[in-house]
Amino acid sequence: MPHLALYTFGVLKSPLSDPAPLTREFYDIGEAVYREISRHPGYLARAEAADGDRGVLFDADWGAWGEFAVPRWYRKGRTVETTALATTLSLWTGLRPAFDAVHTGLHRGALNRRHEWFERTTHPKYVCWWVSDGVIPTWQEGVSGLEHLHDQGPAPHAFTFHHSFDPEGTPAKTKGIGPNKRNGWGNDTSPGVPRGISGIQIDCTDRTFNN
Secondary structure, eight states, rough: OOOOEEEEEEEEEOOOOOOOOHHHHHHHHHHHHHHHHTSSSTEEEEESSSSSOOOOOTTTTOOGGOOOOOOOOSSSSTTTTTTTTEEEEEEOOHHHHHHHTTSSSSHHHOOOOOTBOOOOOOSSSEEEEEOOOOOOOOOOHHHHHHHHHHHHOOBBBBBOOSSEEETSSEEEOBBBOOSSSSSSSGGGOOOOOOSSOOOOOOOOOSSSSTT
């Protein structure tokens, strides 16, 4: 049975190494959100670095999840001292469980504070795609899908909760998840939580979570 891959990406106002209380709080909230989401029905796995060093993304060993990558519009630093992004890559049994997970509990509360941490942008914040059972999605696949979503809109290999496709590539609707009438696909926003920090960032309406 195919599984749903979910990639999220957001640019932070401050580097992950920033000692300010707000950044430290972001880490703490993110870790709590991860623990809660990992217990949510339908959750299967997420990308975690082998070394587990807090804030290390570009040079980390991600194993089967592949080499770390970011969208072309990320223009900030790539060192431990300068990296300013929050991103996640996760695997779910289906669209509905993933959608529900990001709209409940601690994550829902974190969304209410997203403007404190993230830069405003019109880029899409997340992308979904289907993978075969036993296949681990990669960071590069997530980046490619997000860039396609930005450039050309939803497709069977790059879609959103509100503009989705089934595993056979047919446009699909899930009960309770319909097209958002306020905006188009380009402003669909995302799910995620820090990898130590990888990023709290899921507002899965068609608004950008940074607006």
